[in-house]
Amino acid sequence: MFELTVKDEFAAAHYLRDYPGACERLHGHNWKVEIAVRGEKLNEIDVLIDFKDLKKHLKEVLDELDHQNLNEHPAFQDKNPSSENIARYIFEKLAPKLKPYGVELIRVTVCETERACASFVKA
Numbered sequence: 001m002f003e004l005t006v007k008d009e010f011a012a013a014h015y016l017r018d019y020p021g022a023c024e025r026l027h028g029h030n031w032k033v034e035i036a037v038r039g040e041k042l043n044e045i046d047v048l049i050d051f052k053d054l055k056k057h058l059k060e061v062l063d064e065l066d067h068q069n070l071n072e073h074p075a076f077q078d079k080n081p082s083s084e085n086i087a088r089y090i091f092e093k094l095a096p097k098l099k100p101y102g103v104e105l106i107r108v109t110v111c112e113t114e115r116a117c118a119s120f121v122k123a
């Protein structure tokens with residue numbers, strides 16, 4: 001079994017409704033995102049999936065979040081745009097895009113800072 005990861009980032013504003021502190025006020029982060037896929041079969045040039053394709057599809061998903069107020073995004077109308085929910089949103093958008101390549105998305109990790117990250121992992 002092989003596992004690949006690629007990274008990208010996006011910048012956005014958010015606030016956490018009902019948060020007991022400063023994060024209840026609008027503020028921004030440069031979120032760093034890492035995704036991991038796995039699969040068994042290498043293709044005819046001996047790669048699982050081209051990093052370029054992985055990065056392209058991740059970017060498509062992140063472009064929808066980049067430079068947005070995430071609290072105004074349809075995905076976060078009834079739930080907070082926490083790192084946890086952002087990771088799950090990216091996972092759910094990205095997983096179907098990668099299926100045709102024969103790889104499985106297994107983890108999306110979203111970091112608000114170098115010291116604070118949340119992952120959504122395949123059950």
Ligand SMILES: Nc1nc2c(c(=O)[nH]1)N=C([C@H](O)[C@H](O)COP(=O)(O)OP(=O)(O)OP(=O)(O)O)CN2
Pocket residue numbers: 016023027081082083084112113115116118
């Ligand atoms: N589990 C989570 N906890 C928090 C989240 C989150 O998404 N998931 N988000 C926040 C806020 O977004 C806040 O902006 C981040 O707070 P904090 O980590 O305290 O950020 P600081 O810049 O103050 O970092 P320090 O390391 O404390 O300097 C809060 N919690």
Ligand SMILES: [Zn+2]
Pocket residue numbers: 014023027028029112
């Ligand atoms: Zn925040």
